[in-house]
């Protein structure tokens with residue numbers, strides 16, 4: 001095949017490939033007490049794969065179809081399936097352990113909500129969870145999103161996990177307890193200062209853990225993977241489940257309770273508290289659209305709906321544009 005002079009170019013290649021949007025629902029049966037998780041999984045590989053791009057040499061290619069099959073296989077056999085961080089680490093570890101020339105795996109797991117229907121009010125054996133034994137409902141479009149990199153570049157027996165977890169699409173609204181004033185006023189300013197307004201956002205949160213030292217799977221099939229022993233680099237035990245619960249709680253609590261002077265100030269309070277409550281978290285990033293609701297001006301018909309802002313009752317939701325406020329907060 002003619003390369004049309006391309007071979008004369010000096011090129012570097014950064015290559016990564018795999019399967020996207022692998023959809024899986026897993027049922028775990030503890031007698032009559034069932035658990036379900038639904039995940040959208042992306043699994044990408046890096047390693048000595050350049051020749052598949054540069055020389056059409058597929059001998060180094062684990063087919064993306066096989067990567068999909070491995071995802072379903074691990075969904076069946078992994079003891080870590082119910083916790084997205086743990087499952088992502090297991091899948092990544094399995095991939096880099098199974099293939100000598102693969103040095104990094106990048107796994108994203110997006111978890112959709114299935115919450116027990118609060119009928120019957122049955123309790124699990126452990127007495128923690130309540131609700132129906134095997135019927136669930138979608139109680140929100142927000143997702144738990146986990147991004148994991150399993151890095152084997154220091155050796156297959158010295159695996160390191162880099163984990164970023166978070167929440168996306170958590171839609172919230174409060175009808176008071178939010179103001180916005182004292183901003184720059186110049187020739188471009190039309191916005192009125194308000195001591196009371198609607199505050200609504202769709203929370204996108206990412207929090208990064210300190211790197212996790214991963215245990216090497218004890219068996220040839222890489223299924224015996226004792227994540228309970230995983231430690232962060234500073235020696236603290238890694239607690240993905242506890243952090244996830246506290247992160248969601250603190251986000252909702254601060255949103256509800258903060259007397260918000262701006263989206264910026266409320267965002268910073270959320271991030272600060274998340275860091276204070278979770279020693280293993282290094283950085284917190286929030287991205288918060290300011291979804292505007294505008295009081296409808298009815299003065300043309302002799303009805304006051306705009307002033308004072310605290311008396312406004314009818315609002316027009318504005319789909320676009322929205323503000324977009326984001327920040328990453330880390331420890332000193």
Ligand SMILES: O=c1[nH]c(=O)c2[nH]c(=O)[nH]c2[nH]1
Nearest residue numbers: 180191261262263264290323
């Ligand atoms: O909380 C806010 N932050 C802003 O930066 C901003 N800008 C704006 O027009 N409204 C708001 N609200």
